[in-house]
Amino acid sequence: MALFANIIIDSPLKTNFFYSIPNDLKENLQLGHFVKVPFRNKKKIGCVVGFSSKVDFDESKIRQIEEIINLEIIVPEELLLLSKWISNYYFCSWGEALFASTPAVLRNRVIKLVKSVSTNNNCTDYKVTLKQQEIISFLKVQKEPIPIHQLIGENTFSSSIINTLIKKNILNLEHIKENNNEIERSSHSYLSQNIIKPQLTDEQSNAVNIISKSLIKFQFHSYLLLGITGSGKTEVYLEIIQKAIELGKQAIMLVPEIALTPQTVATFKNRFNNVAIMHSNLTDKQRFLEWRKICAGNVDVVIGARSAIFAPLNNIGVIIVDEEHETSYKQDRAPRYNARDISILRAKNNDATVILGSATPSLESYLNSLNKKNTIINLKKRVGISRLPTFHIINLKDEVTSNKKFEIFSDYLLQEIKANIKRLQQSIIFLNRKGYFPHLSCKKCGETIKCKSCDIGLTIYKSQNKASCNYCGYSIYIPKNCPTCKSENIIFKGFGTERVEQVLRLLLPNARILRMDGKTMTTSKKHEKAYNDFKxxxxxxxxxxxxxxxxLDFPKVTLVGILQIDSSLAFLDFRMAEKAYQLLCQVAGRAGRSKDLGKVVIQTYNPEHYVIEHAIMNNYKTFAIKELENRKKLSYPPYCKLAKILFRSRNERILISYTNHLSSSFKKVALDMKQICLGPAPAGIEKLENDYRIQFLFKCNSNGQRKKLLELVEKSISTSKHIRYFIDIDPQSTI
Ligand SMILES: [Zn+2]
Ligand SMILES: [Zn+2]
Incomplete structure (x- = not known):
């Protein structure tokens, strides 16, 4: 009989804690339960990860578990083990990994009873008013009692009328457990279209056939679906999910948060019956109910962003990662996991199939396919009549000399936009900067005007008359004087979306212009409306x-103008060429999605740049081979196992001297193991939210070596309240 429970808590401390199990909980306590425990002089929530009948220290010092948070909420063992693996690989505590992979609401929600009503069939001959009749008619067609708060809130019935009807015995009042009806109802708005299943192309059915082979065998297999934009990867995903369901299996579909639009969700909800959604816009209650529904086995498909990889399904047949190269799959706080890599692991653990899909895969995944660690499947043709766009490069060096009026838009691009409006077609102008002027500096002393807490230049937002930090949100009125030398000679430079909009409105006063960026699209409703209006x-x-x-798929878009790609080509980081290439292909892919041929105009000061040249050729493989050579030469991923340790402190002096002090022991450990340690060096952003930041990079030749090295290195770090640090395994960037 177990007397003690092994408990993990949400803390960076890499220890498990033992608590004794009180008699009244012995019957019920299970592996995976969340429990309340005393911790130091506080109460904490922990999760049960093991039992034992004895402990190897003084039993009298052991404290007792106080209560089980929710008897019905049990984290499946597979997820407990997965989070343990994550803690080992990503250098965080088991508690951090587990708490990050389960919704917080599971730990603080007790199932409530809610007051609900239904119609009473043996009605008296009481004469009802029109308003009362409305409620009765509404309730008559419901299968189950409806919570009163919902009748008042969502259906806007009056509470006094409901109460009258209860008193008159026309409505039955019941106390029922919260159930998942509300979720189903609220998601009905997705079920608007009636989509006809399209005929698969030869390429698509070939892909489906290949993938089905491993799916049917219930064996782990990894595929890289390399399909150009518009080649219909989604249709392949849908077919495979369908097959998995027919085999009695379940599916996880990961999409980048930004692509998790109502349209995407509708596509899946229209095709499958039992779909659960996991994304950041859910309310706590929805999140709770979805998790429980998945756990109970009532879901065939889970669709969601990064964290959906932790969906508590127990019979996974296939995991799909769409746009697998997306950086948003990597979490930028502890645990710093990459959902793509976890997908592969989870598929392995479940003898399932994993599909990584992209038009421009990460070089990690592409190298894996060259090394036969995954099977590559190509979709080379666009579906239907749409063709790939043609490219036109504007050399801005020539433009500035020949076009005296040049400001943002080249003559060529402007004429193309005008012609496009005349043809009743739509245009997209892409640039990667928000705001009006992204650069502020002082002409006299040369200082860039920066955020007071970060090493980041302020951006002018003219419509708000503000200068703001795009990182921390710090904002001031547009400065009239230089904060350093008080000179009034401030230079405003560059352009962001806000200024592009204003300039274009002056150039084309009759054009109907819409702007979508982080400043205008503050809610998903606004986003959806903008999307629909443009479509x-x-x-x-x-x-x-x-x-x-x-x-986004807009059939009438035949022109895409790309401004200011040059800032993405300034190689500050080993992944920048890859990112710039991916961005160019994605943006270009918006053009010509129907019968009309699309055109992409790129304005650049670097027309011969190899990233641009390869993007125009639209041949991912030639780009990937070239870029892999570069990485190999410089020994960067995927040719080394990278890790970053970043130290931060409010006190710059202490930080510099401490990291210098660590440097010699770090380097000695690395040298002894024949691995590489670089640093200490200021991080790409040297100061962020008042913290100074200094980092070390480690390049290792295997996961095992990296693990061993970092364990040794971490031992020499002594934590203090002045200096904090984190370890980032497989970082997305070195800056
Ligand atoms: Zn800031
Ligand atoms: Zn100045």
């Missing part, structure tokens, strides 16, 4: 950032 051709031109680069 319905209520606008001629869409100006936007990254937000418009992904997944």
């Amino acid at each position: 319905k051709h209520k606008y001629d031109i869409l100006i936007g950032t990254q937000m418009i680069a992904k997944g």
Whole structure:
């Protein structure tokens, strides 16, 4: 009989804690239960990860578990083990990994009873008013009692009328357990379209056939679905999920948060019956109910962003990672996991199939396919009549000399936009900067005007008359004097979406222009409306950032203008060429999605740059081979196992001297193991939210070596309240 429970808590401490199990909990306590425990002089929530009948220290010092948070909430053992693996690989505590992979609401929600009503069939002959009749009619067609708060809130019935009807015995009052009806109802708005299943192309059915082979065998297999934009990867995903369900299996579909639009969700809800959604816009209650529904086995397909990889399904047949190269799959706080890599692991653990899909895969995944660690499947043709766009490069060096009036838009691009409006077609203008002027500096002393807490230049937002930090949100009125030398000679430079919009409105006063960026699209409702309005051709031109680069399908767009790609070509980081290439392909892919041929105009000061040249050729493989050579030469991933340790402190002096002190022991450990340690060096952003930041990089030749090295290195770090650090395994960037 177990007397003690092994408990993990949400803390960076890499220890498990033992608590004794009180008699009244012995019957019920299970592996995976969340429990309340005394911890130091506080109460904490922990999770049961093991039992034992004895402990190897003084039993009298052991404290007792106080209560089980919710008897019905049990984290499946597979997820307990997965989070343990994550803690080992990503250098965080088991508690951090587990708490990050389960919704917080599971730990603080007790199932409530809610007051609900239904109609009483043996009605008296009481004469009802019109308003009362409305409620009765509404309830008559419901299968189950409806919570009163919902009748008042969502259906806007009056509470006094409901109470009258209860008193008159026309409505039955019951106390029922909260159930998942509300979720189903609220998601009905997705079920608007009646989509006809399209005929698969030869390429698509070939892909489905290949993948089905491993799916049917219930064996782990990894596929890289390399399909150009518009080649219909989604249709392949849907077919495979369908097959998995027919085999009695379940599916996880990961999409980048930004692409998790109502349209995407609708596509899946229209095709499958039992779909659960996991994304950041859910309310706590929805999140709780979805998790429980999945756990109970009532779900065939889970669709969601990064964290959906932790969906508590127990019979996974296939995991799909769409746009697998997306950086948003990597979490930027502890645990710093990459959902793509966890997908492969989870598929392995479940003898399942994993599909990584992209038009521009990460070089990690592409190298894996060259090394036969995954099977590559190509979709080389666009579906239907749409063709790949043609490219036109504007050399801005020539433009500035020949076009005296040049400001943002080249003559060629402007004429193309005008012609496009005349042809009743739509245009997209892409640039990767928000705001009006992204650069502020002082002409006298040369200082860039920066955020007071970060090493980041302020951006002018003219419509708000503000200068703001795009990282921490710090904002001031547009400065009239240089904060350093008080000179009034401030230079405003560059352009962001806000300024592009204003300039374009002056150039084309009659054009209907829409802007989509982080400043204008503050809610998902606004986003959805903008999307629908543009699709319905209520606008001629869409100006936007990254937000418009992904997944949006506008059949009438035949022109895409790309401004300011040059800042993405300044190679500050080993992944920048890859990212710039991916961005160019994605944005270009928005053009010509129907019968009319699309055109992409790129304005650049670097027309011969190899990233641009390869993007124009639209041949991912030639780009990937070239870029892999570069990585190999410089020994960067995927040719080394990278790790970053970043130290931060409010006190710059202490930080510099401490990291210098660590440097010699770090380097000695690395040298002894024949691995590479670089640093200490200021992080790409040297100061962020008042913290100074200094980092070390480690390049290792295997996961095992990296693990061993970091364990040794971590031992020499002594934590203090002045200096904090984190370890980032497989970091997305070195800056
Ligand atoms: Zn800031
Ligand atoms: Zn100055």
